[in-house]
Amino acid sequence: MNNPTQPVTFLLDPEDNQRLADLCGEHNAHLKQVEEGLGVRISHRGHLFCVDGRDQDVRHAQDVLCALYEDSGKGAPLSPDRVQVAISEIPAEAKSNQDEPDDVVIRVRKAMIRGKSLNQKRYLGNILRHDINFGVGPAGTGKTYLAVACAVQALAEETVDRIVLVRPAVEAGERLGFLPGDIGQKVDPYLRPLYDALYEMLGFERVGRLMERHVIELAPLAYMRGRTLSHAFVILDEAQNTTESQMKMFL
Incomplete structure (x- = not known):
């Protein structure tokens, strides 16, 4: 299959050296992240950028760089997470060629919940389709709110027998045994x-009745080792704060 390559040159405006440095990152770390994520090559002289690669990837990279440069002028410095979100977003051209996802409606006891944005609709659809x-x-x-809504609906429809909500208590360094109080008092602030x-x-x-019967369980990740979670809807919140071994254990 032929994948034509066409370098694109563009100027970031307005010229601002501080914003440019924020966009590039320390030792061009942000630019390298975009290169690796999209399979392109990026070079620049000042605010004049050149992106080389497959045509669709080049246009996507240009959109990412322009969006990040715009964000760099809003105060907070760019982070690798923000760069990754920009890379992961579907290009505008691809969005226009995709069908609008079905309007998923999540029914819980007190409300009917719908995704408002395109990504929220896709997120809900994926949760309902995939394990x-x-x-x-x-x-x-x-992210958390919609996942909990799907869990509540699954419990109401008896698709699952219980809901297990897990969160790493990173502020305590996961050493909850050294904190005063019983388990509920220790983990309550984190959950x-x-x-x-x-x-x-x-x-x-x-909620109180379901928790008394252990139909709904909230626990810190440190207390999940050795657990068997069959027929359960399990949500790991703030998963980016887990260690590699904790994530493997959870999966």
Whole structure:
């Protein structure tokens, strides 16, 4: 199959050396991340950039660099995670050629939940279709909330027997045994975002009853070793904070 290559040259505007340095990253780390992620070669002289590679990849890389340069002027420095999100986003041209995903409706006791953005709709659809899913994105994009909604619906439909919500307690270095109090008092602060989502969807009393019967279980990742989680909807929140061995154990 012929994959034509066509280098593209473009100028980032307005010219700002501080924003340029933020875009490139230390020792051009961000540019190398884009190169590896999209299979292109990037060179630049000042604000004049040249991207070489397959035509579609080159256009995607140009969009990524322009979007990141725009973000660099908003105050917070760019991070490798933000660069990866930009790389992972579907190019505008590809989006226009794709069918709009079906409007997935998640029914929970107190609400009907829909994905608003294109990515949220795809995220919900993938959770319902596949056994294992990874949700990657900035904070506040609904990753945890939508996953909990799918879990609550699966429990209501008796597709699963229980819900297990897990989160690494990184602030305590996972050494929860050294903290005062019982297990509930130790882990409660770290699991609060998951509690909030459950309370909104099921109400305080119902969540309390389900937790007493261990139908819903919230636990720190440090307490999951050796567990058997059959017929369960398991959510690992803040998975980026796990170690390699913890992630292997969870999977």
